[in-house]
Amino acid sequence: MPPERKPFRRIGPDQRRDAMIDAMLSLIAEEGMAAATTRAVAARAGVTPGLIRHYFDSKDALLSAAYERHMSALTAATCGPHQGRSAAQRLARFVAAGLRAPVTSAEAVSLWAGFLAHVQHGGAMQDTHAATYAEFRDHLQALIADALVEAGRAVPEPALRRHAIACNAVIDGLWLEGGMLPDAFAPGELARIGLDSVSAMLDLALTPDMIEEEDTP
Amino acid sequence: MPPERKPFRRIGPDQRRDAMIDAMLSLIAEEGMAAATTRAVAARAGVTPGLIRHYFDSKDALLSAAYERHMSALTAATCGPHQGRSAAQRLARFVAAGLRAPVTSAEAVSLWAGFLAHVQHGGAMQDTHAATYAEFRDHLQALIADALVEAGRAVPEPALRRHAIACNAVIDGLWLEGGMLPDAFAPGELARIGLDSVSAMLDLALTPDMIEEEDTP
DNA sequence: CGGCTAATTGTGCAACTGTATAATTACTGC
């Protein structure tokens, strides 16, 4: 009797890559970075450990790919093309989008936390980190500038930078709290607090009705 | 010839414990959580790996002790007894203290990041986390309440809670940015931004002169 | 000075990790 070997199907290379990245992400989110071993990832992806090395140069490469995917998903969900009649409305929607699921969620924050330590201590992940951070803050600063100009206020660049730093901080802080203590806030509460805070800091009215869905097609 | 054995001195038990905790903390801050193995910690503490188990039930117990120490150091430095003539001044000093070294520093944030992932996934560290967080926010909320009452403003409890959440978020966010991009901000810049933000959010004047050192003994 | 105790050392081990590599097999083009 021939030794039984696991049967398998060949699927598209991109699909396999994605399956492994998905497995890695869900493992980190659910059981933490320490549990995300090559064997565990392979098992969850329904493959043999050896296959990981066929698609990625090393475990670190897989980790980098996973990090990149997670961060670009977050950025896309927040910075995505928010339509709005006014600049103020676009800003309001940006703030609210970042403080709602799926961006603000226990899984997203858990993942980010798992990666954070690895980002700081060398590796290719630092580039992704810097790029993501810069994109987010630049986007926010542009939205703020537009909204202030729209309101007829000329703000010099240093003050604009400070505004962007501060608004970014509130959003980050609320995002963190919301992800780490999911039950401590009512749905929509964080978005409202974020809106109020940014309003106060910029002295610019951002009202809840700005973020409501539009039913007019 | 008798096999040479490492000579050693007996030092107070508390001192040894502290040495191991120190070793663990500096190791995590400098080289990340992954590098903080029992052997590495023992080596840095100038001790044999076996001794760790004599003082701590497990590596996790040492980790918990280290986490507790780091967080209580942070809390003490921020919530510490800030004297001030007015409630507004005490609030201003609280904010500024949290956004200055050593609280806001690459080491402190690196350490926190290293622990963060472990906190979320079980263990005794969650209690420390919850306690630290609650202490910090309650302290902040009390300071805000005092400052608003002092200004003759009666604020209902739900609004007060939202204020505390928002102020806490700005401080956390700025702290994070400051620790992760230490060179992106001028000295004192974060404290100023924090002060301005809290001022705007509470509609309460917190001026830079409130946080200056007093020379009168 | 001489023992007692606990602090400290040294060694070993079983489990696990990332990775290398050879052996198989499912699919593709002819």
Add this chain to the structure above:
DNA sequence: GCAGTAATTATACAGTTGCACAATTAGCCG
């Protein structure tokens, strides 16, 4: 159909890790 090739499996290996345990020794108390 049939060969060729890339995808996939299986196995093995060297290094590390946390931890257990017995052997030593420093300091204290009489």
